[in-house]
Amino acid sequence: MAVIASPLELLARVRTDAGRQAIRARNGVKYCAGIGRPQVGQTPKDVVWKRDKVELWRYRSDRRRWRPAVLVVYSLICRSYVLDLSPDNSFVGQLLEAGLDVFLIDWGVPDERDADNSLETYVDYYLPQAVRALLAEAGADGLTLLGYCLGGDLALLLAARHPELPIRNLIAVAAPVDFAEMGMFSRLFSDGRLDADALIDATGNVPPEIMRNAFRVIKPTGDVTSYVMLWQNLWSDEQMAAYQAMGQWTKDHVPFPGAAFRQLVQMMRDNAIVNDMVLLGGKPVHLTDIRCPFLSVLAERDHISPMTSVGPVVDLVGSADVEEIRLPAGHVGLMASRTASKWTIPRIVDWIDRHSEELS
Amino acid sequence: MPGPPLWRQMYDRVEGAVAPLLEAGVRTGMFASTLATVTKARAELSRRGSQLAGDLGTVSTRGLHLVNLPAADDVTRLRAEVRDLDRRVRDLSRQLDQAKWEGQADGRDSKSAGAAGAGPD
Numbered sequence: 001m002a003v004i005a006s007p008l009e010l011l012a013r014v015r016t017d018a019g020r021q022a023i024r025a026r027n028g029v030k031y032c033a034g035i036g037r038p039q040v041g042q043t044p045k046d047v048v049w050k051r052d053k054v055e056l057w058r059y060r061s062d063r064r065r066w067r068p069a070v071l072v073v074y075s076l077i078c079r080s081y082v083l084d085l086s087p088d089n090s091f092v093g094q095l096l097e098a099g100l101d102v103f104l105i106d107w108g109v110p111d112e113r114d115a116d117n118s119l120e121t122y123v124d125y126y127l128p129q130a131v132r133a134l135l136a137e138a139g140a141d142g143l144t145l146l147g148y149c150l151g152g153d154l155a156l157l158l159a160a161r162h163p164e165l166p167i168r169n170l171i172a173v174a175a176p177v178d179f180a181e182m183g184m185f186s187r188l189f190s191d192g193r194l195d196a197d198a199l200i201d202a203t204g205n206v207p208p209e210i211m212r213n214a215f216r217v218i219k220p221t222g223d224v225t226s227y228v229m230l231w232q233n234l235w236s237d238e239q240m241a242a243y244q245a246m247g248q249w250t251k252d253h254v255p256f257p258g259a260a261f262r263q264l265v266q267m268m269r270d271n272a273i274v275n276d277m278v279l280l281g282g283k284p285v286h287l288t289d290i291r292c293p294f295l296s297v298l299a300e301r302d303h304i305s306p307m308t309s310v311g312p313v314v315d316l317v318g319s320a321d322v323e324e325i326r327l328p329a330g331h332v333g334l335m336a337s338r339t340a341s342k343w344t345i346p347r348i349v350d351w352i353d354r355h356s357e358e359l360s
Numbered sequence: 361m362p363g364p365p366l367w368r369q370m371y372d373r374v375e376g377a378v379a380p381l382l383e384a385g386v387r388t389g390m391f392a393s394t395l396a397t398v399t400k401a402r403a404e405l406s407r408r409g410s411q412l413a414g415d416l417g418t419v420s421t422r423g424l425h426l427v428n429l430p431a432a433d434d435v436t437r438l439r440a441e442v443r444d445l446d447r448r449v450r451d452l453s454r455q456l457d458q459a460k461w462e463g464q465a466d467g468r469d470s471k472s473a474g475a476a477g478a479g480p481d
Binding site for chain 1 (some may be wrong): 364365368371375378379382383385386387388389391392393395396399400403406410439443446447450453454457458461
């Protein structure tokens with residue numbers, strides 16, 4: 001027998017629905033007008049070192065309990081604030097909560113003056129200089145290096161190429177190493193269908209819309225799903241804020257320096273990391289030279305750095321202490337989502353804690 | 361906590377069926393070849409467009425120079441010079457940073473060597 005709601009219950013339901021429709025309408029207008037966008041990257045920090053457009057940030061904390069400090073290296077393609085989207089969705093925030101001393105190197109927004117930045121510029125100059133600045137600022141004699149996506153590749157190359165730097169622990173999150181397993185990117189570049197120069201514009205960089213469109217192509221239903229989620233979340237101010245913060249980031253790519261892009265395409269063609277053919281500054285770089293404790297984190301539903309492209313790294317490094325964590329997440333969700341807060345970050349923090357010392 | 365609404369569940373079902381097929385499609389060689397062809401064609405169109413703009417610009421350049429105003433070519437040339445200058449300054453800064461670091465490293469090595477060598481008479 002069907003349950004018939006009482007008139008009072010019906011009225012309450014109508015009121016709730018009417019209220020939600022009003023919020024939907026208001027949020028819809030705000031979204032279309034582009035107003036009321038949430039602030040991102042708001043965790044307090046200080047710029048402790050700067051060169052050209054590159055900045056080393058130290059996040060403020062009065063809860064530091066562990067050493068060594070953690071240096072987060074982000075990708076060259078997107079903005080780093082995805083790691084600090086909002087107070088309740090912040091990779092950086094959770095590391096700070098765990099008592100870690102957190103630094104992040106932000107690459108800024110390249111323009112034509114950065115077109116000649118090669119991989120050597122990042123691995124042989126910016127990163128070592130930033131590491132030295134970190135050690136001086138933190139009064140430390142070592143650090144934990146954590147790289148995400150292409151930042152993970154940079155971290156791997158740095159650790160392998162510069163054994164003189166006191167990298168005590170190394171973490172690579174969703175860092176692709178087998179470029180033959182990168183789907184459309186492999187078909188385009190590794191198979192020689194497209195040259196790097198076809199994508200580089202008059203400024204000498206790869207325009208941000210190229211990268212943005214590439215990521216849209218590899219997830220064909222992404223845009224439609226995004227609008228479905230928008231419609232679903234319009235009734236909730238909190239959900240809308242989260243949606244807009246992430247939406248802002250997915251559209252906020254930066255130009256990719258042409259010199260580094262050309263090298264990356266060549267590395268893809270040679271599948272250089274897996275085939276141990278990486279050359280930087282004319283010298284070979286071997287991941288087997290990495291000896292510090294190493295953690296690889298990968299996402300099972302990653303469509304940008306598929307598991308098959310990330311997985312091999314654990315067999316390439318020379319470390320004796322190697323761990324791998326596989327999580328049920330996508331590429332971005334691995335670090336900026338409820339899954340990240342609940343699973344990824346606590347496990348990363350746990351690994352760091354096991355490889356750190358408590359401050360006396 | 362209530363699940364997603366019925367319409368969302370239906371969308372998820374359809375998307376779950378369609379998305380893997382589309383994603384597999386964009387990973388094929390045929391798709392990559394098509395995309396590469398389109399990309400190269402756009403790059404060529406863009407290059408020819410710039411060439412045409414340059415040719416047309418020559419006419420407007422003369423006109424602007426006649427009234428002592430800078431033209432697009434002048435700005436482009438200036439930007440290139442600024443870029444070169446910036447590049448040289450960056451190279452110099454980097455060399456200075458490296459020299460400073462190596463000087464400090466040598467200083468630290470000397471101190472430790474001195475400390476290691478020192479001992480009771």
